[in-house]
Amino acid sequence: MLPQSLPPNWFLRARLKFRHLQLFLALDEHRNLHRAAASLNLSQPAASKLLGDLEDALGFPLFERHARGIEPNWYGELMIRHARVILSELAVAGSELTALQAGHSGKVTVGTVMAPAVELVVPAVDAVRQGHPGLQIFVDVDTSPVLVDRLRQGQLDFAIARIPADADPTPFIYEEIGDEELCFVCRSGHPLAGMDLVTLEDLVGQTWVLQPHGSLLRRLVHQMFRSRRLPIPAQVIESASVVMSMAMIDKTDALSVTARALAELYCSTNRFSILKFEKRFSVEPYGLVLMQNHPLSPGARTLLAAIRAALPRPAVPDLERSGTAP
Numbered sequence: 001m002l003p004q005s006l007p008p009n010w011f012l013r014a015r016l017k018f019r020h021l022q023l024f025l026a027l028d029e030h031r032n033l034h035r036a037a038a039s040l041n042l043s044q045p046a047a048s049k050l051l052g053d054l055e056d057a058l059g060f061p062l063f064e065r066h067a068r069g070i071e072p073n074w075y076g077e078l079m080i081r082h083a084r085v086i087l088s089e090l091a092v093a094g095s096e097l098t099a100l101q102a103g104h105s106g107k108v109t110v111g112t113v114m115a116p117a118v119e120l121v122v123p124a125v126d127a128v129r130q131g132h133p134g135l136q137i138f139v140d141v142d143t144s145p146v147l148v149d150r151l152r153q154g155q156l157d158f159a160i161a162r163i164p165a166d167a168d169p170t171p172f173i174y175e176e177i178g179d180e181e182l183c184f185v186c187r188s189g190h191p192l193a194g195m196d197l198v199t200l201e202d203l204v205g206q207t208w209v210l211q212p213h214g215s216l217l218r219r220l221v222h223q224m225f226r227s228r229r230l231p232i233p234a235q236v237i238e239s240a241s242v243v244m245s246m247a248m249i250d251k252t253d254a255l256s257v258t259a260r261a262l263a264e265l266y267c268s269t270n271r272f273s274i275l276k277f278e279k280r281f282s283v284e285p286y287g288l289v290l291m292q293n294h295p296l297s298p299g300a301r302t303l304l305a306a307i308r309a310a311l312p313r314p315a316v317p318d319l320e321r322s323g324t325a326p
Helices: 018-030 033-039 044-058 074-102 114-131 144-152 216-227 242-251 260-267 298-310
Strands: 063-066 069-072 107-112 136-141 158-161 172-187 208-210 236-238 255-259 272-274 281-291
Touching: 018 033, 018 044, 018 069, 018 074, 033 044, 033 069, 069 074, 074 107, 107 114, 107 144, 107 298, 114 136, 114 158, 114 172, 114 255, 114 260, 114 298, 136 298, 144 158, 144 281, 158 298, 172 242, 172 260, 208 216, 208 242, 216 255, 216 281, 242 255, 242 272, 255 260, 260 272, 281 298
Parallel strands: 107 136, 107 158, 208 236, 208 255
Antiparallel strands: 063 069, 158 281, 172 255, 172 272, 172 281
């Protein structure tokens, strides 16, 4: 029977090993004990005993065995998630140790939504690279739910994003930066491109390239049309890829909505046009998102400071000087 609570040192009593953590991730990937064992250069009996001994020590199963393979239950999913974070942290530690030994500055991985990728991250990365040429910088551009999930799993040092409404904000530190101005984009030869003022009524019946249903930008577009009691776009090509969206706009009469900072970058080639829409519109503010009680590496602190320096106004509070931040 499942105990009321496990003791604080349960992992010592259960003899949790580094090999267990690797096995959890291998089982999550392969969902088959034989293939998972082979990926770790273990025999199937050895992997089965490793998992079985831990489950016996805990007093409850972590995985359900079926004829078609093996599936994690709720407890198994929890262990897989934490194993991924632990192994990610150990990988970062190894990278930093190697960098220190070689006289470099380690690596930093930041996630960002579209507008700050252009307005904040690019100038910050350029500034950091000039003073820290040995620092490896990885930039992940995606939607806020994806970025926040990767941050929670330890795959990002910090993010510039929004905390999704359905996410528990407790584990995060959030510093608001500002909203993300949007615009409608088309190819330069589109019939709407030459209009002095484009209204929402002019956009009814157009072909669109939009993010999938449920995404922030898709919901905003639908809300704009519904607020004026206009039919929402019906001819829609769905894609979460900015590259795919711009390629479709370039070759067809489709319209799309994107961050103005990104649109201005593309429009500098004169192949695309930003519609002169009747009013400014934007999505909810984004900000710096960090994990509570998660110290940042020296490289991550360096990049974070450069991003703060690129802000039009200082972010509050200054977490570098507080007791809970980097």
